[in-house]
Amino acid sequence: MLERGCSATGIELNKLKFEFATENISIHINSGRATLINKNVYEEEALATLKEKFDLIVLKDVIEHIPNQEKFIPYIKQFLKPSGRIFFGFPPWYMPHGGHQQICESKWLGFLPYFHLLPISLYRAVLKIFGEHEGTIHELLEIKETGISIERFERIVVDSNYEIEKKQPYLINPIYEDKFGWKPRKQFSFVNKIPFLRNFITTCVYYVIRKK
Structure with missing residues (x-):
């Protein structure tokens, strides 16, 4: 997105990862298109910097690492512009390697x-x-x-007064193409209709959600 001229702000709590990211996108930081913040998202300083700023929040392979998702998912709503969207991509906990x-x-x-x-x-x-x-x-x-399941994630989203705009489960995670050369494959529609059991053979799910 940065290469297409978008501006972006990233927040990273881990100091080492923050330093790595800063070095990795230094050209965009120096151009003013990117900003990185080494703060806890719940801190007042982070809140003042981020509130009502974003058209899109991207949480790819993030939500399954965050404690107390029931608190976090409704909390980040305040960082969205009125027409903003949040993208989530995560492996369901029960999938074959959901424990990382x-x-x-x-x-x-x-x-x-x-x-x-x-x-x-x-x-x-x-x-x-x-x-x-x-x-x-x-x-x-x-x-x-x-770790978080499909059902629990969707329940939190609904309880947090969001609506799911788009959802795409995958049998073969798109990231596996870079890792293993495997072509992405969407999950079979009949599997998507089987609550709980679908978690065991769905390697990731993508969601786009928005405020109601």
Whole structure:
């Protein structure tokens, strides 16, 4: 979007990721088209900077990492212009690698589907048995706490007084084309109609939502 002349503001809580992003898009920051903020989105300073500013808020592979989504999703409404939209893209928690276990150092665990659905104590034990570092274990357990299903996400959206403008579930996540060379494939329509079970074989869902 920056290459097309749009202006953008990014907010990143993690200092290292903020510094990486700043270096990565320095040309756009220097041109004045991009701004990065290293603040918690709930802080007053961030609120003053962001309120009623955006035509589009993009949360790609973000919402599944944020604690208390019931608070966060209605909170960011105040950052939208009246006609603004929010884009969400996330892997449902119950999908084969919804626990982000691909970050494991063990290649076997990285490819093992669904084991993130084990009870927490057993999940932690398996990670330790395979020699994962404490930092990795901590990150994976955090994701286990914040993972989100299709049904829960949609319930929060409705309860937050948004409406879903567009929705597209995928059998094969579009990002897999860059990672593995797999062509994106939309989810079968009959699968989309099966509550809960659809989470297990849907690798990601894209949503565009707006204020009611």
